[in-house]
Amino acid sequence: MKPTRSLALIVAGGILAAAGATAWFDAETTERVRAQISSSKDGYLLRNLRAAAEANVSIGLTLDQMDGLQGLIEREREGAEDVLSIDVFNGSGVVVYSTDRSAIGTAVATPWVPFLARDQAWTIAGRGERVVGTRFDNDLGVAEGGIALTLKGRGAAAIGDDPLAVLRANAVSLIATLLALLAAAVASARLLQRSTARFRAAAAILSDPEPARTPPAEPLSALASAQAQRWAWIRTTLVERQKALERLDDAS
Amino acid sequence: MHPETRSQVGNPALACAAIAFAVVLLAGGAVGQWLAFRLDARAEESARQDAQLLAASLARTLSAQFAKAARLGIPFAELPGVEPFLRESVRNTPGVASLSLLGPDGQAVSSARAEGTASRERDRVELVIPGESGPAGKIVVATAPAALAEASSAAHWLSALAALISAALAGALAYLGPGRNLAHRQQMLLAGLRGSLAAASLDLDHSGDDLDAALEAWVDGERQVAERRSALDALAQELRAVDFDDAMRPAIEQITREVDEALAGGAR
Numbered sequence: 001m002k003p004t005r006s007l008a009l010i011v012a013g014g015i016l017a018a019a020g021a022t023a024w025f026d027a028e029t030t031e032r033v034r035a036q037i038s039s040s041k042d043g044y045l046l047r048n049l050r051a052a053a054e055a056n057v058s059i060g061l062t063l064d065q066m067d068g069l070q071g072l073i074e075r076e077r078e079g080a081e082d083v084l085s086i087d088v089f090n091g092s093g094v095v096v097y098s099t100d101r102s103a104i105g106t107a108v109a110t111p112w113v114p115f116l117a118r119d120q121a122w123t124i125a126g127r128g129e130r131v132v133g134t135r136f137d138n139d140l141g142v143a144e145g146g147i148a149l150t151l152k153g154r155g156a157a158a159i160g161d162d163p164l165a166v167l168r169a170n171a172v173s174l175i176a177t178l179l180a181l182l183a184a185a186v187a188s189a190r191l192l193q194r195s196t197a198r199f200r201a202a203a204a205i206l207s208d209p210e211p212a213r214t215p216p217a218e219p220l221s222a223l224a225s226a227q228a229q230r231w232a233w234i235r236t237t238l239v240e241r242q243k244a245l246e247r248l249d250d251a252s
Numbered sequence: 253m254h255p256e257t258r259s260q261v262g263n264p265a266l267a268c269a270a271i272a273f274a275v276v277l278l279a280g281g282a283v284g285q286w287l288a289f290r291l292d293a294r295a296e297e298s299a300r301q302d303a304q305l306l307a308a309s310l311a312r313t314l315s316a317q318f319a320k321a322a323r324l325g326i327p328f329a330e331l332p333g334v335e336p337f338l339r340e341s342v343r344n345t346p347g348v349a350s351l352s353l354l355g356p357d358g359q360a361v362s363s364a365r366a367e368g369t370a371s372r373e374r375d376r377v378e379l380v381i382p383g384e385s386g387p388a389g390k391i392v393v394a395t396a397p398a399a400l401a402e403a404s405s406a407a408h409w410l411s412a413l414a415a416l417i418s419a420a421l422a423g424a425l426a427y428l429g430p431g432r433n434l435a436h437r438q439q440m441l442l443a444g445l446r447g448s449l450a451a452a453s454l455d456l457d458h459s460g461d462d463l464d465a466a467l468e469a470w471v472d473g474e475r476q477v478a479e480r481r482s483a484l485d486a487l488a489q490e491l492r493a494v495d496f497d498d499a500m501r502p503a504i505e506q507i508t509r510e511v512d513e514a515l516a517g518g519a520r
Contacts, residue, residue: 002459003430007268010429011275014422018280019287021414022407026291029407033295037302040346044306047344048313075312079305173290177283184279188271195267196434199462202441206469223445224466231473237514238480241507245487248500252491 004192008185015184019177038082042149045076045083046121046134049147053088053136063088063096063145070097082152084129090145091116108148116143128153264438264463265431273423280418284411291407296397303347303395304375310345311379311391318353318381322388328353328361338364349373349396355389372396437463444470451475477515484511 049072056066073086077099088097093113095103112133115122121134133148202224205211211228215221321331328334334353342351342364349372352363373394381389441463443449451474456467488504495501 002461003264003268003434004461006430006433007272007426010422010425011272011279013425014272014276014418015280015283017421018276018411018415018418019283021418022284022287022411025407025410025414026287029291030295033298037299041302041306044309044345048309052313076309079309173287176286180279180283184275187279188275191271191275192268192430193462195262195271196264196462198262199438199441199466203462203465203469206466206473220442223442224470227445227470227473231477234477234514235480238477238484238511241511242480242484242487244507245484245491245504248503249487249491252494252500 003196004189007192008189011188012181012185015177015181019181023173038151041080041082042132042151043121045080045149046132046147049073049076049086049088050134050136053145053147054138057136057138057144063090066097073097073099084150084152087148087150088145089148091143096145108146112146112148116146125153264434265427268429268431268434269423269427272426273419276422277415277419281412281415284415285408288407288411299347299397300374300395303397304377306345306347307375307377307393307395308379310341310348310351311377311393314341314351314353314391315379315381318389318391319383322381322383325384328355328389334362335364338362342366347395347397349394351394352392353389354392356383356387358390361389366396372398374398434463437467441467441470444474451478481511481515484508 049069052072053063053066053069056069057063069088073088077083077086085098085100085103087095087100087103087108089095089108089112093108093110095106095108098104109131111124112131115133116135119135119137121132123133124131129150130153131148131150133146135143135146138144198218198220201216201218201221205216205221205224205228208228209232211225211232213229215225318328321328338351338353342348343366348366350363350365353361355361374397375395377393377395379391379393380387381391383389437457440449440454444451444454444467451471454467454471456464456471458464485508488508491500491504495504
């Protein structure tokens with residue numbers, strides 16, 4: 001294979017590797033940023049709902065009497081598209097308020113209840129969704145119930161499920177990368193051709209039957225010129241000696 | 253190869269490596285930075301939307317709380333602990349730069365700002381606080397999406413590092429592949445031009461490039477000289493065969509010796 005082609009392929013491969021690595025970093029960073037934002041939003045929402053529930057408890061309302069909570073969770077659910085549902089449940093694990101009204105009065109998932117024993121927020125990751133929750137306390141610091149947000153699982157965004165959508169979203173990047181790759185491959189081949197132009201000059205000098213008397217300044221051309229002059233001198237010598245032999249032949 | 257010749261005619265292996273390194277570093281680096289900037293834009297837009305949602309949620313919550321005071325007829329300025337409450341709300345809400353409580357006349361009653369967000373404000377969310385007889389005031393929340401997600405300063409550095417590593421690898425491959433091939437053939441050409449290589453021992457790979465053309469021109473030149481020499485030797489041999497009394501022998505020997513000397517020394 002021509003060295004220019006090999007070099008173009010190597011350059012194209014190098015750019016592809018650099019772009020691929022960047023795309024990988026980008027995907028990782030996007031996922032991290034999404035997780036960071038999502039975690040901030042979930043944390044805020046939980047704190048907000050917990051504060052509202054505890055404010056109601058502190059004025060002496062029981063969980064059944066906090067009708068305002070139903071409106072609050074529905075408003076918050078509307079504003080957050082990655083929240084699938086919000087449930088508020090009592091200490092026995094029965095849903096009292098929920099954005100999914102058919103769930104009211106039913107028992108929450110078994111693993112949620114033991115989390116009421118701890119004060120920190122908790123997370124359960126499942127297939128395609130995850131649940132984050134916290135408890136809310138009365139003024140004595142005793143758990144009155146819990147709040148759980150059911151969220152779309154990370155990596156389950158609509159765009160991530162459809163390869164065509166991924167391709168469309170990244171079409172500009174792909175085209176730009178391919179164009180850069182082509183331009184760089186052509187540029188590297190041209191640069192190599194330019195840097196090896198001295199060989200073309202040497203070939204022309206070596207093929208010239210009548211070499212120039214003044215040697216070129218470029219070192220390789222100077223060597224080629226010396227060789228061409230030597231050949232010319234040898235050719236002249238051989239022609240003269242050939243003629244001398246022919247004269248001998250004629251004389252005999 | 254003579255060292256002075258190598259340094260004079262250039263090293264094609266190094267040239268190949270330098271071209272591959274520079275082109276991959278430039279083009280790969282540019283593509284990488286461009287991709288990283290697109291990531292920044294996407295992350296910022298995503299953070300911006302989320303910051304607006306959080307700001308709207310905060311504004312709703314505060315508006316509902318201050319509406320209670322308005323219904324009871326308590327002026328906001330007389331409510332105790334408003335400023336610490338606003339500060340706490342700003343601190344607890346990610347992506348929020350500042351929070352202001354305005355009175356019915358539009359004048360700020362109290363406000364709070366998250367540290368280091370003065371230059372990072374992006375959008376404003378305003379919500380009216382309903383009163384008994386018209387608006388009792390307004391909650392104004394300014395967002396700072398950058399505070400919600402410090403996207404990708406690392407992505408720029410990592411992308412530059414990836415371009416540098418790819419360029420170094422491409423340079424090494426170019427040196428070992430096409431570079432060494434060119435250097436080897438250049439060495440053969442130089443050896444030929446300096447008379448330390450026989451044309452017959454040369455194995456041309458006919459790659460069709462400029463160096464190949466130079467090698468072929470050299471081989472062709474050597475072949476032409478060899479053919480003329482063969483023709484002269486054949487004629488000398490013919491004359492010796494018919495020179496029964498050895499009368500021409502000294503002259504023939506003289507001519508062939510001169511030819512040998514010319515070929516051995518030449519103009520080199």
